[in-house]
Amino acid sequence: MPSMTIAEALRQAIREEMQRDERVFCIGEDIGVEGGFGGAFTVTLGLSSEFGHDRIIDTPISEAAIAGIAAGAAMAGMRPIADVQYADFLFNMMDQLANQAAKLRYMSAGSISIPMVMRAPVGATGRGSQHAQSLEAFFTHIPGLKVVCPATAYDAKGLLKSAVRDDNPVIVFEHKLLYGSKGARSEKGAISPVGEVPLDDYLVPFGKGTIRRPGKDVTIVANLLMLYRSLAAAEIMASPGANRPIDAEVIDPRTLVPLDLDLILESVRKTGRLVVVEEDNLTNGWGAEIAALVSECSFWDLDAPIKRVAAPDVPPPFAPVLESEYVPSEQRIMDAVLSLF
């Protein structure tokens, strides 16, 4: 079984889906230019020579049109995968996503479907305020959109393939520090999890989270980069050298819409403690929603208050020392966990 980075796994998913289904095509800025980058983070590199420029469509710098054209093509029977260079640019597309793509099915009383995928890189990576935000929470608040966050190479392929086959608009948030992009597009401070990715046709279903580290003392729910920081914090807290070793269970929700609430509740019933970790801003984040759901559904199982670890309510800063303060660190995750004991 080959090892792949997340960027390679995403590319493989696109390749397989385009081979399988004539209706699938990619559209976005700089995705298929010869001598170009293959999108901002190399995911579509080489695909235009495999599939041609009719199916790997380079666009003008026109984000609203990219989203709207993808929605219109989806409405007329195609299955577009639209590339967003940085998730922050989703704000340029907001009317087409929130008012058109998300609402057309409802407004048509179910007679139209919009099977489109938006791929959007998130995460603060030394680029300042406008190429850095994590926007998952915004989109979980829009009925009609699904929100997906692959954190491993295996999931990247399986979730993207599920997204392409889903009959609804799906936003796939990918983390810049997890891609494993190489060469000139490599990222400083990247983790780049390489994983075994089967070449056969498998799907990772939506609404099924997974336990990345089993434990009994506290439940940590974290996505994307925060998953890896939480796993690292869990190892430190569990080490025999620790003052009071804590055995944390770390859950990767994989998809935020739909959310695998049962998996989280089951874990909290076991551990009695919950910490939610997100790179998004704190207020009204998806972590707040999970905290509310757990307190509504499982309040009497809790032995301590629910804690959120998130970016403060400020735009992402530039200076490395400020950015390190902004993005939740292993230490902040450990502090939050330890405060519950």
Place this chain on the structure above:
Amino acid sequence: MAAVIFQPDPLVSAHIPVEKYLAMYQTMVLIRRFEETANELYMQGKIPSTLHLYIGQEAVAAGVIAQLRQEDYILSTHRPHGHALAKGVHPRAIMAELFGKGTGACKGKGGSMHVGDIRVGMPPAIAIVGGNTPLAAGAALAFKLQKTDLVSVSFFGDGAANEGVWHESLNAAAIWNLPVIFVCENNLYGASTSFKSVFHVDQVAERASAYGMPGIIADGNDVLAVYQAAGEAVQRARKGDGPTLLECMTYRQCGHSRSDPRTYRTREEEDTWKLKDPIAGFRSYLLAQQLAAENQLQAVESKVEAQIQDAIEYAESSPLPEPAEVTTDVFKE
């Protein structure tokens, strides 16, 4: 590449079959009577919310859509009843939707501003100004990738041409040679704001040159001019020669919505445009050219009255949506 003022060719008009003339006349009368009736029902309190009436602009919907097939797409606006009727959405379904009934075109989930029926090539109307332009371009991209000769039409008012996404969409349609027709219904006002106060060009169609596509100006109150101009644009699109910006000069005889007192324009201006009423003008033309006899036109008008009465009865007697339906149709399972 300056915008071109379209001159209908009498020789072309002479080759239009009589049935086509009568069909366009029927469409225009149907729209007019539907809108007048909807307004009465609104005043009686039977239709909730508000209405954006299409009265005065009927020649645009009738003339453009007469060039389309059922499989072609149209994308409409917050003022969509005329487009919907012309494309073949059933008057019953539209009227029931205005009433908020469960039998409406959108089962009560859309309302006046979102009527449509995908089975006749009309997705729900898009009530965000300019919002439908990339959707129309996207549908056209799909038709091109699917190697069909179908086309899509984006209808919009003059106001939409000042939205950013409109620029993005026309540019993309032009560079990719998409089979889409951008039909601007320039009715001289965006809500209360006059065209002249927000454009520093004389015509929207002049902007076509910025995208390298033909810009055509047609008399939007002359259904034959619209029909012929749209015919050329649709043929270009079907042949793979790309998009056209077709600007139809017309006038919204009623206010923007039902709460509009129209104090931003003069009664004299309104009277001038009423003299150019598209239906009265076409009726006179048909009689003068002996394309139809008075009794034929009356028969069309009677048929429309029956359709309107049928739509009202259907809407009034239809059930309300089940309240539990509020949570359905968000996602496709």
